[in-house]
Amino acid sequence: MTEQIYDLITIGGGPAGLICAITGATGIPINSSGLFSSLIIEEGEIGNFAKYGKLRVTHKWFFMGHKVMNFLAIDAKEAGVQIIEHEKVIEVNLKSDIKTIKTNKDIYKGKKIAICTGFFPHGNLVKFTKNIRVMFSPIELEATFLPEEKDIKILILGGGHGTAELALKLKSLRPDIKISVIMEEKLNPEVENKYEGLKIHYGSVRVKKESSNNVECILLDEAGNEVNTGEYRKMLVDYNSYTMKTKVTDFLKDSGITLKEGYIKADNNGNTGICGVVAAGNIVTPVSGVITALSTGFTAGLNLYTQLYQEKYNKTPLLFPWLPIGDPLKHPLGMEEKVDWA
Known part of the structure; x- marks a missing residue:
């Protein structure tokens, strides 16, 4: 068991996981060195499937996925984010202040958890191959x-x-x-x-x-x-239309996280209903894509950064004034109101 207690552990090293781990550690602006300790656990390789896609802006303009993932990986390293690849999360305990993440190789502890596993279009397909x-x-x-x-x-x-x-x-x-x-x-x-x-x-x-x-x-x-x-x-x-059938959230069984048709239910700030646990990326929305993953991961990361900052300094960090994040000290979930799961 790893003795260190991380401020933030992110499960998943795709676009959502990378930007969430970076922003959760550094806040805004994204500095070269993170204020909080941050760990990413990725089952495959960092960037994973997003490396083979495109970050499309319009029908003509786009960025290649592998370049975006490489830039994010460099930023993560500069921010002090620790990255572990080829470890599969098999069990979590999210009910205490210090949460436990068990993989097929080790056990990790963290104060805040971000679930950014993404999803594979079909549970019966193990990986994309030549055909x-x-x-x-x-x-x-x-x-x-x-x-x-x-x-x-x-x-x-x-x-x-x-x-x-x-x-x-x-x-x-x-x-x-x-x-x-x-x-x-x-x-x-x-x-x-x-x-x-x-x-x-x-x-x-x-x-x-x-x-x-x-x-x-x-x-x-x-x-x-x-x-x-x-x-x-x-x-x-057809990645964008296939109903999610995946086992990437099997480790959340009995964790208290609410799932609907395989997706994690979360509000606009990534809050899942469990204090200190957020979710972001394609695991929370059927609208898949790198841009969506980056957006939700960024917001969830700022949410956790705000919580960590307030717990450490007892004051709110200076963020964008329009960012709709509540006060985690007054509202344990970082929300003004409870999430409506209806």
Whole structure:
């Protein structure tokens, strides 16, 4: 067991986790050296999936994800944030003033906890590989990345109408390929005829095995029963529409954190309803993306910085005057009112 008690422990080292850990340690402005001790525990590598995405500003302007993550990692190091990679959190105790985080390798203690695990689009997919990946955006770009062979079978994993539209557009760009779509949400019968060129399956999918040129999948019905198997040249995940099915929050069982459909319920400042515990990033909102993760992580980090500062100096730090953070000394959750979980 690590003897040090950290001021802040952040679970997850993606964009939300990085900016939350940095801001929680340094406050505003983000200084080169943090006032509070900060630790990030990341199951994979820092930056993780966000390294392969884009921070899109408009349809023309964007920043490459790996560059943004590299800058954040440098800032974290300069702020004194300790980073631990390749450790999986398996259990937490958030009910006392000093919270305990147990991983597959060690046990850590902290005064404040930030949960920024993000999520993987589908719990049955362990990782993205050569033939399993997120769809490129815009869809015209995706069409250029698909193999040139004709009559190949493509499987698209998505959530509903939006996924069907993307698949239909891809079919118009590559009429020579065969597209199957796996969706949880049933389409309105009035519009189903529009997608006659697609093979739509309502339910889910489990990857059986992957070879160098194919992905063998087991199709599941809405109850989770196996109904069929199939081989596909590529499996594409419509990241922005697929309903979250993940086990990244399994460690929160019996922790007191409120979950809804896999997401953590939190207010606009990241407060979860447990004193000193916030959540940020894609784990709190179905609107996924680097910009959303950075925004919520930044706000949650400032929230924790305010709490730590007031507990240490008994006064409020100078922050942006418009930042809607309550007084943690008067309101233990940092909120003027309790969170409405309805």
